[in-house]
Each structure stands twice: as C-alpha cells, then as structure tokens.
Amino acid sequence: MTPLALYALRRADDALILGHRLSEWCGHAPMLEEDMALANIGLDLIGQARSLYQYAAEIRADGTDEDQLAYLRDAPAYRNLLLAELPNGDFARTIVRVFLYAAFADPFWQGTMRSSDERLAAIAAKSEKESAYHLRHSAEWVIRLGDGTQESHRRAQEAVDYLWPYTGEMFEADASDRELIEGGIAVDPESLRPAWAKTVAEVLADATLKHPPAGWMQSGGRAGRHSEHLGHLLAEMQFLQRAYPGATW
Amino acid sequence: MATPNTPLWEVFIRSRNGMAHKHVGSLHATDATMALQAARDVYTRRGEGLSVWVVPSAAITASDPADKGMMFEPAESKVYRHPTFYEVPDEVGHM
Numbered sequence: 001m002t003p004l005a006l007y008a009l010r011r012a013d014d015a016l017i018l019g020h021r022l023s024e025w026c027g028h029a030p031m032l033e034e035d036m037a038l039a040n041i042g043l044d045l046i047g048q049a050r051s052l053y054q055y056a057a058e059i060r061a062d063g064t065d066e067d068q069l070a071y072l073r074d075a076p077a078y079r080n081l082l083l084a085e086l087p088n089g090d091f092a093r094t095i096v097r098v099f100l101y102a103a104f105a106d107p108f109w110q111g112t113m114r115s116s117d118e119r120l121a122a123i124a125a126k127s128e129k130e131s132a133y134h135l136r137h138s139a140e141w142v143i144r145l146g147d148g149t150q151e152s153h154r155r156a157q158e159a160v161d162y163l164w165p166y167t168g169e170m171f172e173a174d175a176s177d178r179e180l181i182e183g184g185i186a187v188d189p190e191s192l193r194p195a196w197a198k199t200v201a202e203v204l205a206d207a208t209l210k211h212p213p214a215g216w217m218q219s220g221g222r223a224g225r226h227s228e229h230l231g232h233l234l235a236e237m238q239f240l241q242r243a244y245p246g247a248t249w
Numbered sequence: 250m251a252t253p254n255t256p257l258w259e260v261f262i263r264s265r266n267g268m269a270h271k272h273v274g275s276l277h278a279t280d281a282t283m284a285l286q287a288a289r290d291v292y293t294r295r296g297e298g299l300s301v302w303v304v305p306s307a308a309i310t311a312s313d314p315a316d317k318g319m320m321f322e323p324a325e326s327k328v329y330r331h332p333t334f335y336e337v338p339d340e341v342g343h344m
Contacts, residue, residue, distance in 0.1 A: 031255065033276050033287035040290050137286050144279060 003176040004117070005059040006079070007186055009069065010222060012052030013080035016070055017230070018101060019045030020237050021088055030091055037137060041098060044130040051123045071241035075230045082221040083166040085230040092145050092155035097163055099138035103199040104170045104192060105131040111187030120185065139203045146207025157209050168217025170196075257306040258284040260291075262298040270302050278303075 001009070022042030029035035053066035083101060088094045109131050112124035145156040171189045173181060180186035204211050220226065240247060255277040261270035273292050278284035284303040293301065312320055324330070 031277060033278060033291055036294070037287065037290040040294065133289075137290075140282055140286065144283070 002059055003179045004185065005056045006176050007180055008052045008056040008059065008120070010079040012049045012056060012069070013078050014084050014101075015045040015052065016049035017078070017080045017233065018084040018097075019043070019049060020233060021084065021086075022094070022098070024088055025094065034091075038094070041134050041137070044127075044134065048123070048127045048130070051126070055119055055123070067241070071238045075226050075234055076224040078221075078226065078230060078234075079224060080221050080230075081166070081169050082218050082227055083163065083169065085221070085227060085233060086163070086166065087229055089159065089162075090155055092152065093159035093162065095138050095141045095145065096156060096159035098134060099142050099203065100163055100167055100200065101170075102131055102135035102138055103203075104167075104189075104196050106135045107192045107195040108187060108189070111192060115186070116184040135199070139199075142203050142209075143207045146204070146209040153208065156207065160204065160209055161212055164212040165216060165218045169219055169221055172219065172222055174222065255279055258288070258303045259306050259309060260284075260288040261302040261304070262288075262292060263300040264297055265299060270300065273297075275306060281305075 019042045022038050022045065025038040026035065026042075029038055049070070050066055053069045057064045057066055057069060081101075083097065086097065088097075106128065109124045109128035113121050113128060115121045115124065142156065145152040147153070148156075171193055173186075173189055177186055177189075181188045201211060257275055258278055258281075259275050260273050262273050263270045276284065276287045276291055278287045281303060285301060288301045288303050289298075292298070
C-alpha cells in the first residue's frame with residue numbers, strides 16, 4: 001500500500017470505529033436529546049470515514065471499494081487507534097473518549113486543510129466543522145460531569161484515568177507517515193500536541209478533574225495490533241455483509 | 250426525562266434571513282448552553298436553521314385555555330379588520 005493510501009485508511013478506520021461505537025448508543029442514551037447528539041456525532045464520523053475510504057480505494061486502484069474496506073477486512077488489517085475501539089463503558093467514558101479524540105481531530109483537520117494534497121484538504125475542510133462541534137459538545141459535558149454530582153465526578157475521573165494511556169497513539173508517526181509529512185501532504189501529529197494538551201488541561205481544570213501524570217502509553221493499533229475488543233465490534237458491524245455477501249437495499 | 254436537573258426549554262428556529270424565529274418544539278437540558286446544543290442536535294439535522302433560540306419554558310406566560318371565549322371570540326366577528334375591502338392596483342405588485 002502506498003503511504004498516502006495507508007494514511008487515508010488509518011484515519012478512515014479511526015472515524016469508522018469510533019462512529020460505530022457511538023452508534024451503539026442509539027436508543028440507549030440517558031435522554032432523547034443526547035441520543036440524537038451521539039448519533040449525530042457518529043454519523044459525522046462515518047461520513048468522514050466514507051470520504052477517506054473512497055480516496056484510499058481510488059489510490060489503491062485494485063478494484064477495492066469503500067464497502068470492502070469497511071466490511072471485509074479482519075481486525076489485523078484495521079489500522080485505527082486503540083482509543084477508538086475500546087468499549088463505550090458508561091456515559092462518562094463515552095463522552096470523555098469523544099472529547100480526547102475531538103481535541104486532537106479538530107486541530108488535525110485544521111492542519112490538514114493546508115495539505116498539498118487537494119483531496120485531503122477538501123475532506124479536512126468538511127470534517128473540521130464537524131469535529132469543532134464534537135469538541136464543543138463533549139467538552140461541555142466533561143465540565144458538567146466532572147463538576148456535577150459526586151457520582152458523575154467519580155465516573156468522569158475514572159474515565160479520564162482509564163482512557164489516558166490510549167492518548168499517546170494519536171501523536172505517533174511511522175516511516176510511512178514521515179514521508180508524507182516531509183512532502184507537505186500530512187500534518188506532523190507532534191506539532192498538534194501543544195494545542196491538544198492545552199485544550200485538555202483547560203477542560204479538565206474547569207471540570208475539577210485531576211490531570212493524569214505523564215506515563216506509559218499504549219500502542220499497536222496503527223500497525224494492526226489490536227485489543228480483544230475490535231474483533232467483537234467487527235463481528236457485529238460486518239455481520240450482514242459476511243452472512244449475505246453483496247447484499248444491497 | 251423530566252427531572253429538576255433538566256428543566257424544559259422551548260426552541261425557536263429562524264430558517265432564512267429576514268424570516269422570524271418560529272417555535273418548533275421543546276426539549277430538556279441542564280442549562281442554556283446545553284439546551285442550545287440539544288436544539289441544534291434535535292431540530293436542525295436536516296438543514297432547517299440559520300439561527301436558534303432557546304427559552305426556559307418557565308419564562309413563558311401563557312393564556313389560560315379557559316379564557317378563550319373572552320380572549321379570542323370577540324375578534325371572530327370583526328371581518329372588517331382584514332385588509333380585503335379595497336383593491337390593490339396591479340402596479341403595486343406583491344404585498
């Protein structure tokens with residue numbers, strides 16, 4: 001796979017897997033308003049995934065299409081962040097995960113809008129507006145959960161502590177990524193760290209939540225080494241295409 | 250889910266520039282910021298709006314349905330209040 005196809009595929013996998021996790025809340029959220037909000041965010045992410053899969057498929061030019069990429073790859077072929085595939089847990093963990101991801105995704109898309117690759121820049125321009133709202137919505141919730149009741153504070157703090165070791169992977173860049181960064185096609189994720197860290201620190205402080213100390217970070221998703229959770233997610237997400245290949249409606 | 254922590258809000262949306270905000274429904278939210286976001290998420294998913302207002306339902310003073318006789322029936326017999334008793338010249342165009 002060319003570096004650009006792999007790059008698009010990795011970001012598409014992030015968006016699809018997190019989008020699918022959010023879709024699991026549909027009909028189950030604590031209130032109708034939030035049911036709609038989480039479904040909207042999930043749909044935005046799945047839309048971003050589609051644009052990126054279509055681009056990856058075009059670059060590969062081997063007859064693959066977006067549906068094959070989404071529905072006919074097994075877990076080791078997925079290249080998403082481990083952060084995206086973890087189970088939703090409770091509402092606090094769901095919200096904190098969206099927040100930690102969106103705090104990265106928003107500046108990531110802003111940076112990608114300046115990509116020398118016109119297609120990526122166009123996808124970024126559309127996605128940035130969506131991610132900006134995901135960040136605003138999730139940040140407001142983090143503040144209210146953290147600075148809410150004793151129980152919501154406890155759950156939000158547990159979510160931050162649980163998810164924290166999965167945040168380091170967002171800033172990874174391997175040799176394939178480096179090639180694109182040097183070519184002005186990809187944004188250097190390390191350059192986004194100050195903006196991410198500032199957003200996260202400010203929101204956690206407003207939420208009266210403790211900022212986790214620097215420490216060991218999980219890794220592996222970008223290379224296809226996943227947690228045991230991804231296989232279960234794919235089993236559900238891919239069931240229809242596996243059971244009825246080529247089904248359309 | 251009506252709880253003391255999530256009071257009711259009324260949602261008004263302006264669909265185009267120059268139009269008035271119109272009442273579209275209600276929702277529950279913890280505070281004004283979250284109510285505005287919920288209004289966006291629940292009521293503007295199909296491109297309905299350019300501007301959203303949310304108002305605490307408790308801030309609205311409503312007429313009493315039992316008063317509808319004295320409030321509204323007297324207007325029903327005043328057809329002369331409708332501007333339909335004179336002819337508008339064609340040159341005026343759309344009014």
